Amino acid sequence: MNKRLISVEYLKAFSMIYIVAFWHLLDYTSFLTLLDI
Amino acid sequence: MLTNITTIVLGIFVLISGFLLGNSNKSKMKYSSFLRKRFIRIYPLYVIAVIIFYIFNVNNYFVTIKSLFLISMFIGPAPFTLWFITMIMVFYLVTPLLLSIVGNKLKFWLFIFFILIFEVILFILFREIDLRVVFYFPFYCLGLYCSKYEVKTKIINFYLGVVGLAIGLFLNNIIVDSWTLTQFLKGPMILASSYIIFYIFLYNEGRFIKLSVISYSAFCMYLFHRPIYSFLINIYFPDEFYFQFLYLLVVCFPIIFIFSFLIQKIYDYMLIKINWN
Numbered sequence: 001m002n003k004r005l006i007s008v009e010y011l012k013a014f015s016m017i018y019i020v021a022f023w024h025l026l027d028y029t030s031f032l033t034l035l036d037i
Numbered sequence: 038m039l040t041n042i043t044t045i046v047l048g049i050f051v052l053i054s055g056f057l058l059g060n061s062n063k064s065k066m067k068y069s070s071f072l073r074k075r076f077i078r079i080y081p082l083y084v085i086a087v088i089i090f091y092i093f094n095v096n097n098y099f100v101t102i103k104s105l106f107l108i109s110m111f112i113g114p115a116p117f118t119l120w121f122i123t124m125i126m127v128f129y130l131v132t133p134l135l136l137s138i139v140g141n142k143l144k145f146w147l148f149i150f151f152i153l154i155f156e157v158i159l160f161i162l163f164r165e166i167d168l169r170v171v172f173y174f175p176f177y178c179l180g181l182y183c184s185k186y187e188v189k190t191k192i193i194n195f196y197l198g199v200v201g202l203a204i205g206l207f208l209n210n211i212i213v214d215s216w217t218l219t220q221f222l223k224g225p226m227i228l229a230s231s232y233i234i235f236y237i238f239l240y241n242e243g244r245f246i247k248l249s250v251i252s253y254s255a256f257c258m259y260l261f262h263r264p265i266y267s268f269l270i271n272i273y274f275p276d277e278f279y280f281q282f283l284y285l286l287v288v289c290f291p292i293i294f295i296f297s298f299l300i301q302k303i304y305d306y307m308l309i310k311i312n313w314n
Contacts, residue, residue, distance in 0.1 A: 003245070005060070006246075008238070009249045011053060013255065015047075015053075016259065020259070020290065020293060024262065024266055028266065028281070028285060
């Protein structure tokens, strides 16, 4: 596979982890209130 | 701040979509076969997700019907989370046209400019059009453009990204009364940030080894993460904040990942069996 596409895949994976894991961690826990955001 | 980061991440996603589609359709393709291929890859799984969202009470009946017909971007409100798919499907509709004119840079950007103006006029007249379809369209076009001319060209390159970011930060700090205008003023900052991150990744290509399981599962992860979270949280959710965090990260996230991977695998297997691809 083209090396370039591999780096795009990484970017895609990181973005998805951000959205699915991190964003929802903040959403479902009281983290935002803790940070007072 | 966090909302901005999420917008940047979604922007990167749209950029990548444009880039990958442009990459895989370099030769002239038939409009109908392009749409058919995209439709088969996306729509059936999307329909399952829309129905699950309805069952889980995330979206109501009208939103669900509109989502199924993919018209949510023009007759709102758009569904939670799945709005992204309805938006990207609209972009797919114009992709063959965009790819046919991308050879002429001036024509390409002028066309995009006029589409944006047209969309803004539609928004002002009808107020129904979802702003996100206007907002993310340039990201998609930039992705297509980069697939044709490389990520670094004479005009569009890292330096323009940095200048764009500086201008974007300035515009972002302008305080205006209207919410819509505030969103548009954020546009350049988000676009420049997404481009810079995209650029950095593509110019460090040698540093990555092949690992595509997550990106392979990405579409299904996006489609199904919300209902799976709701389901798992309904079954069990710790009281203690740190345990909540751990539970979501160590239990829920891997489950979402494995589930999404399997769904995608089964779907691909079925497509091969039916011989649709």
